[in-house]
Amino acid sequence: MFKTADGDTLELAPWRMRRLMRLVAEMRRYPPGTPPQALVHDLRLIIGRARRVSTQHRLGTARFESAGACCKACLLARQRQGGMELVGLSLTAPWQGGHVYEGFAPELEDEIERSGRVTKLRWHKFDSLAAATRDPVNASGPGVYILANGLVPKYVGLSKTLETRMKAHRWCAAVHHRSAAISVWVARVTRVEDLPAVEHAIIRLLKESLNNVALRNTVLKAGKGGLRIENVIPEQFLKRASYLKGSNLLDMKASQTLEFEWLE
Known part of the structure; x- marks a missing residue:
């Protein structure tokens, strides 16, 4: 737990604390092998000088700003039962001539809870959008x-009617003279209510190369029923999703957060 300058207590999930420590390390250009105690000290100092600047009662969130520590910081916290939880941190250089920073200041991330048990997805590859529109099965x-450019995934989507969506993408690609460069992987999902969970999981696993805006920076958190998806991504993309460790099975217990960047 961390105390702000106004006396608010902010809690951090272990995975988020590791993430924020890495952010501090990158901003201050710590050398490899720096002990974690040094990072915790800096993080505690940043939060200890933070003051609340706004509150969104309807959303249950509060924004804090911190200055005069090792950098300027903007913090976002969400009201939880019994206290506040720090859910985002953005860092910027405090003044010209101060510490040397790399300007690494990612967007503050939100969380969405999703549950579901999806039996094995059966992925089918099409070499073109035109081929996908001709497969009624x-x-x-x-x-x-x-949608991919070669073996590089570029966009993930969902649809209640894949045949209609493929035709729309084909038309758009033709207008921009991109049809020949696009290959497609498609997997049917039995229950429509599972579509958002499957799409979100794939986006978070492959986000580094995707052009998706929605969900790319939104953390996936398993709901009360957990989240299990078999064969969640095509085998060709497994190397891009280190969280899966080559198994291609996403099996998350309730309240577990999908953060493949923080594997121990």
Whole structure:
């Protein structure tokens, strides 16, 4: 737990604390091997000088600003039962001539809870959008899809009617003369209510190369029923999702957060 200058107590989930420590290390250009105690000290100093600047009662969030420590910081906290939880931190250089920073200041991330148990996704690859529109069996009904440039995934989406969505993408790609460069992976999803969870999981696993804006920076948190998806991404993309460790099974218990960047 951390105390702010106004006396608010902010709690941090272990995975988020490690993430924020890495952010501090990158901003201050700590050399490899710096003991974690040094990072915790700086993080505690940043939060200890933070003062509340706004409160969104409807959303249950509060924004804090900290200056005069090792950098300027903007913090976002959410009201939880019994206190406040720090859910985001953005750092910037405090003044010209101060510490040397790399300007690493990611957007503050929110969380969405999702539950579901999805039996094995059966991925089908099409070498073109035109080929996908001609398959009435594998590219129809509710499902998710990945548009790729070669073996580099670029966009993830969902649709209750894949056949309609593939035709729309084909038309758009043709207008921009991009049809020949796009390949497609498609997987049908039996229950429409599971579509958001499957799409979100794929986006978070492959986000480094995706052009998606929505959900890319939104943390996926398993709901009360947990979240299990078999064969969650095509085998060709497994190396891009270190969280899965090559198993291609996403199995999250209730309240577990999908943060593949923080594997121990």
